[in-house]
Amino acid sequence: MSTFRTCDITGFKVDNTTEKLFRLNAVFAVVSLLIAALGAILLVFTRWQDFHVLSSPWYYRIIGLHGVNALVFWIVFFEIAGLYFGSTVVLNSRFCAPKLGWLSFILMATGFILTDVMILSGNADVTMTSYVPLKAHPLYYLGIILFAVGALIGVGLFFGNAALAKKEGKVGKTLPLFTYALMAAAIIAVLTLLSGALVYVPTFLWSLGLVESIDPAWYRLVWWGFGHSAQQINVCAMVGIWYLSVRLVLGGSSINEKVSRVAFLFYILFISIASAHHLLVDPAVSSTWKVWNTSYAMYLAVLASMIHAFAVPSSMEAAQRRLGHNKGLFDWLIKLPWGNPAFSSITLAIIGFGFIGGITGVIYGMEQTNIIVHNTLAIVGHFKGTVVIGTTLTFMGITYYLVPLMFRRKIVAFKLAKIQPWMFFFGIALLAIGMIALGMFGIPRRHYDIAFTGGPFTYDFNLASGFVWVLFGLGGILSFLSMLIWILIIVVSVFFGPRVNGPQDMQLAIAAPLGEETTPHKRKYEAPGTLVLTIIFLVTFLVFYFLNWKWLAAIWEIQ
Amino acid sequence: MSLEAPPSGWIHKKIARDEKGWIIAATVVCIAMFFWMILWHVYGKQNPSSVTYYTTPEEFTSLTNSFIEQNQIGEDNGIPVVMPKPESDVFLLAQMWRWSSVIVLKKDEWYKFHISSKDVMHGFSVQPINMNFMVFPNYDYVLDFKPNKTGEYMIVCNEFCGIGHHLMIGKIVVIEDENELANYGY
Numbered sequence: 001m002s003t004f005r006t007c008d009i010t011g012f013k014v015d016n017t018t019e020k021l022f023r024l025n026a027v028f029a030v031v032s033l034l035i036a037a038l039g040a041i042l043l044v045f046t047r048w049q050d051f052h053v054l055s056s057p058w059y060y061r062i063i064g065l066h067g068v069n070a071l072v073f074w075i076v077f078f079e080i081a082g083l084y085f086g087s088t089v090v091l092n093s094r095f096c097a098p099k100l101g102w103l104s105f106i107l108m109a110t111g112f113i114l115t116d117v118m119i120l121s122g123n124a125d126v127t128m129t130s131y132v133p134l135k136a137h138p139l140y141y142l143g144i145i146l147f148a149v150g151a152l153i154g155v156g157l158f159f160g161n162a163a164l165a166k167k168e169g170k171v172g173k174t175l176p177l178f179t180y181a182l183m184a185a186a187i188i189a190v191l192t193l194l195s196g197a198l199v200y201v202p203t204f205l206w207s208l209g210l211v212e213s214i215d216p217a218w219y220r221l222v223w224w225g226f227g228h229s230a231q232q233i234n235v236c237a238m239v240g241i242w243y244l245s246v247r248l249v250l251g252g253s254s255i256n257e258k259v260s261r262v263a264f265l266f267y268i269l270f271i272s273i274a275s276a277h278h279l280l281v282d283p284a285v286s287s288t289w290k291v292w293n294t295s296y297a298m299y300l301a302v303l304a305s306m307i308h309a310f311a312v313p314s315s316m317e318a319a320q321r322r323l324g325h326n327k328g329l330f331d332w333l334i335k336l337p338w339g340n341p342a343f344s345s346i347t348l349a350i351i352g353f354g355f356i357g358g359i360t361g362v363i364y365g366m367e368q369t370n371i372i373v374h375n376t377l378a379i380v381g382h383f384k385g386t387v388v389i390g391t392t393l394t395f396m397g398i399t400y401y402l403v404p405l406m407f408r409r410k411i412v413a414f415k416l417a418k419i420q421p422w423m424f425f426f427g428i429a430l431l432a433i434g435m436i437a438l439g440m441f442g443i444p445r446r447h448y449d450i451a452f453t454g455g456p457f458t459y460d461f462n463l464a465s466g467f468v469w470v471l472f473g474l475g476g477i478l479s480f481l482s483m484l485i486w487i488l489i490i491v492v493s494v495f496f497g498p499r500v501n502g503p504q505d506m507q508l509a510i511a512a513p514l515g516e517e518t519t520p521h522k523r524k525y526e527a528p529g530t531l532v533l534t535i536i537f538l539v540t541f542l543v544f545y546f547l548n549w550k551w552l553a554a555i556w557e558i559q
Numbered sequence: 560m561s562l563e564a565p566p567s568g569w570i571h572k573k574i575a576r577d578e579k580g581w582i583i584a585a586t587v588v589c590i591a592m593f594f595w596m597i598l599w600h601v602y603g604k605q606n607p608s609s610v611t612y613y614t615t616p617e618e619f620t621s622l623t624n625s626f627i628e629q630n631q632i633g634e635d636n637g638i639p640v641v642m643p644k645p646e647s648d649v650f651l652l653a654q655m656w657r658w659s660s661v662i663v664l665k666k667d668e669w670y671k672f673h674i675s676s677k678d679v680m681h682g683f684s685v686q687p688i689n690m691n692f693m694v695f696p697n698y699d700y701v702l703d704f705k706p707n708k709t710g711e712y713m714i715v716c717n718e719f720c721g722i723g724h725h726l727m728i729g730k731i732v733v734i735e736d737e738n739e740l741a742n743y744g745y
Contacts, residue, residue: 057722090562127719131680133696134721174564216680216695247562256574257565259582281692283674283700286609291596299589306585310578367596368605374691375682375717442689444682444717448725455726456636456657459686459713516566526575534581538588549599555688557604557669557705 002094008502009405009510017095018088022406024105025081026399028112030490032073033392035116037483039066044431044476048469049451056448060127063446065119067128071387072144072230073112076151078395079185079237080108083158085406086182086240091175093165097157104153111147114139127446129223132203132214141204148200152193158186177257178247181240184264185233188271192233195225217284228275231383234391235305236267238349241398242312245346248401249337251511252319255526260311266304274301277365281374290367302362309354310534314527316347321521322514329529340508345397345421349390352425356432357385359541369548372555375446378439384432388479393424396486403490404506409497413489414507420485427479434472440551441465607692610701612673619652619675619699623659626650633745635661635730640745648673653681653694655721658714658729663745666709666735672702682718685731691717706733711743 004013039062046054046062054062088095095101118124123137130136162183165171175183199222205211243260246252254260276293279285320332337343360382364373373379400417403409411417441462443450452458500506525531574582600606614622626649630641640661643649645668652659654677664670674683674694681694692702714729732743 056725060719060722060724063719125722129719131718134679134719172564174569176562176564178562215697217698244562253565256572256578257569258572259574259578279693281607283611283693283695283698287600287607288609290607291593295589295593295596297590297593298586299592303582303585303589306589307582310581314578362592366592367607368599368603371605371607371691372689374693375684376689376691440689442684442686442715444684444715446719446724447715447717450725452725452728455728456638457713457728457730459715459728462687513563525577527577531577531581538584541588552605553603555605555690556685556707557703558690559604559606559608559703 002098004094007089007405009500009506012089013092014406015088015094017098017101018084019406021095021101021105022081022084025077025084025108026402026406027494028109029074029077029081029395030487032069032077032112033483034487036066036070036074037480037487039069041476041480044473044480046448048473048476049449050469052449057122057125059448060125060446061119061122064124064127065116068115068119068144070392071128072147073115075230075234075387075391075395076147077108077112079189079233080104080151080154082237082241083154083182083186084161085402086179087158087161087165090179091162091165091170093161093168093170095157096160096164100153101157104150104157107146107150107153109150111143111145111150113143114146115143118143129227130203131223132206132216132219135207138204138207141200141207145197145200145204148193148196152190155186155189155193158182177254177260178240178244180261181236181243181264184268185236185240187268188229188236189233192226192229195222195229199223199226217282220279220282221285224275224278228278229271231387231391232267232271232301234387236264238353238391238394239264239308239312241394242308242346242350243315245342245398245401246312246315246319247513248510249340249343249508250316250319250323251514252315252322253514254311254315255318256311259307263304263307263311266300266307270296270300270304277370280365280367280370287367294365294367299362305358309350309358309537310527310530312350313533314530317527317530319514321523322517329532333529337509339418340400341417341421342397342400342508344418345393345400345424348421348425349393349397352385352389352393352429352432354537355385355540356429356436357382357387357390359544360436361386362541363545363548369552371558372548372552373439375444376439377435377443377445380445381432381435381437381439384428384435388428389425389432393421393428396424397421399490401508403493403497404500404508407494408500409493410500410505411489411507412493412497416485417489420482420489423482424479424486427475427477427482430471430475431479432475434468434475437468438465438472441468608700608702612699612701614675614697614699616675616677616696619650619673620677622673623650623652627660631660632663632740635744638729642740643670645669647671651675651683652677653683653716653727654678656716656723656727658716658727661730661732663732663734663740663743664704664706666706666733669703669705672700672704674700674702679720680718681716681720681727684715684717686713686715688712693718706731709733709735709739
C-alpha cells in the first residue's frame with residue numbers, strides 16, 4: 001500500500017516512493033554534473049594551449065568522461081526524476097510499481113559507476129561516440145547497456161503511472177500540458193533507448209569477440225538514432241519545464257494549448273530519423289537520402305521549435321498583460337520576475353537555445369553547409385547552445401523550485417542564487433560563441449594539439465584565433481565557477497538547509513492559475529511584443545543563413 | 560494550464576492572428592530550406608557526392624600504392640609527393656596517424672579523389688578552406704574536387720582516431736604551373 005503526504009504549499013499528494021526515488025535520481029544527476037564540470041574545466045585549460053594542462057592520453061580520456069556524464073548521466077538521471085514527478089505528484093496519483101523503480105535506479109547507478117570507472121582506468125579511450133572499429137573494454141559497453149536498461153524501465157514506469165492515474169480517475173481526458181510534454185519525451189525516450197540497444201548490444205558482443213565485425217557506416221547510422229534522439233528527449237522535457245515555469249511564476253499558460261500540443265507531436269513524429277544530419281558528409285549514404293531524412297520536405301521538428309519559440313514567450317506576455325503590465329510593446333518583458341533564479345534561468349535558456357543553439361543547428365544541419373563545419377569546434381559551440389544553455393540551465397533553474405518542494409529545504413545563499421543563472425548564461429554564451437568562431441577558422445573538435453607538434457608538418461590556424469581562445473577560456477572559467485556555485489547551493493541546501501514547514505518558507509513565488517480570460521482584451525494582437533521578438537530572431541537567422549552559404553560558395557568546387 | 564488540464568473547449572479555440580502569422584512564416588522558411596538544398600545541387604558548386612564503393616583495407620592499400628608508384632615526384636618529410644594528371648583518379652589512404660601522400664594539384668582542374676581508411680574512422684579536413692568529410696574503413700568515398708586557388712593546404716584529421724590523433728596531418732599543394740613546384744621544395 002502506498003503512502004503519501006499532502007504538500008502544504010501546492011496541495012499535491014506526494015507519494016513516498018516517488019519522493020525517495022526522485023531524491024536519489026536527482027542526487028545522482030548532480031554527482032554526474034559535478035564530474036562533467038570538473039572534466040570541462042580541465043578540457044578548457046588543455047585546448048587553450050597556452051596552458052595545455054593535460055597529457056594527450058588524459059585529454060582524450062576526459063573528453064569521453066565529460067561527454068558521457070554531461071550528455072547522458074546528468075540529463076537522464078534528472079529526466080527520470082522529472083518523469084516520476086510529472087506522472088505522480090502532478091496528477092495527485094501514486095507510483096505504480098515501487099520495486100521496479102528501485103530496480104531501475106540500481107541498474108542506472110551500476111551502469112553509471114561501471115562506465116566512469118572503465119573510462120578513468122583507461123579502458124575506454126574511445127570518446128563518447130565510440131565509433132567502431134575503435135574498441136573499448138567490454139565492461140564499458142556493458143555499463144552503458146545497464147544504464148540504458150534501467151532508464152528504459154524508468155520510462156516504462158512513467159507510462160505505468162500515467163495509466164494508473166487514468167484508471168483511478170485522477171486525470172480526465174486530457175493530461176496537463178507539462179505531463180503531456182513529458183509523455184512526448186518518454187515516447188521519444190523509448191525509440192532512443194531501443195536504438196541504443198540496437199547499437200550497443202552487438203558492439204558489446206563484438207568487444208567480447210563473439211561478433212566478427214561491425215560495419216562503421218551502420219554503426220554511425222544507428223548510434224545517432226540514439227545520440228541525437230536523446231537530445232530530443234531533452235528538448236521535450238526542457239520545453240515542458242518552460243511551460244511549467246510560466247505556470248508556477250505567473251500563473252499563465254500557452255495562449256493556445258492546441259498549438260503547443262501539436263508542436264510536441266511533431267517532435268515525436270519527425271525527429272528520430274532526422275538524426276541523419278549527423279551523416280551529411282559521410283560516405284555510404286546518398287544526397288537524396290540525406291536531404292530527405294534531415295528535412296522531410298519541411299523540417300517539421302524545426303517547425304515545432306519555431307512554434308514553441310512564439311508560444312512560450314507569448315504565454316509570458318499574455319499573463320503579464322493580464323496582471324496589469326500592459327504598457328507598450330515591452331513593459332511586460334521588463335517587469336518579468338528577473339530576480340527569481342528559476343525564472344531567469346529558464347528565460348535565459350530560451351534565448352540561448354534559440355539564438356545560439358537553434359540558429360547554428362538548423363544551418364549546420366543542411367546538407368551542403370555541413371561541409372564547412374563538420375567535426376570542427378563550431379559543432380561543439382552549437383550544442384553548448386542547445387544542451388548546456390538550453391537543457392542544463394533549464395534543469396538547473398527548475399531545481400530552485402524542486403529543492404523546497406521535493407526535498408523540503410530552503411535555498412541557502414539565495415542572493416548568490418539570483419546571480420548564478422546570469423553568470424552561467426554569459427559564461428556558456430561566451431564559450432559557445434568562441435567555439436563557433438574557432439570552428440569557422442577550421443579548428444577541429446576533440447584535438448589535443450592544433451600546432452601538430454611531432455607530426456610531419458606543422459600548421460598555424462588563423463592568427464585571430466589566438467584572441468578567440470582567450471574569450472573561450474574566459475567563458476569556460478565563468479561558467480565553471482557558476483556551475484560550482486549552483487552545485488554548492490543545491491548540495492548545502494539539500495543536506496543542511498533550513499527545513500521548509502509551509503508556504504511561508506517558500507522563497508520563490510507560486511502563482512495561482514489565471515484561468516480563462518473572462519473579459520476579452522481589446523488588443524489587435526494577442527502578443528505583439530513576442531511577435532516583434534520572434535521577427536528579430538528570424539532576421540538574425542536569415543543573416544547567418546546567407547553568410548554560411550556565402551562562405552560555402554568560396555571553397556573548392558565539389559561534386 | 561501546464562499543471563492543470565486545459566479548460567474545456569481548448570481544442571476549438573481559434574489561433575490568434577499573430578501566432579498564426581508566425582507559424583505560416585516559419586513554415587514557409589522550413590519548406591524553402593528543403594528546396595534550397597535541392598536547388599544547390601542544380602545551381603550550387605559544392606555538393607557532397609553520392610558515390611561510394613565497398614572496398615577492403617588490403618584492396619585500397621594496394622590501389623594507393625600503385626597510384627603512388629605511378630605519380631610520385633619526390634618526398635616530403637618521408638611522405639611521398641605525387642602529382643596526378645588532371646581528370647584522373649587520386650587515391651588517398653588514411654591510417655593511424657598519417658595520410659598516404661602529399662598531393663600536388665593544378666588550379667581549376669578536376670580530380671577524382673578516392674578516400675578510405677586502413678584502420679579506424681578518420682576525418683578529411685582541408686585547411687584553411689575548411690572543407691570536411693568523413694573517412695571510413697571498408698568504404699571508398701569518391702569526391703570530385705576542383706581547387707580554385709593556388710597555395711599550400713593542410714589535411715587535418717578531425718575525427719578522433721586514437722592516441723596519436725593530433726599528429727595526423729597531411730598536405731595538398733595547388734599550383735598553376737610546374738615552375739611553382741620549386742617554391743615548395745619539390
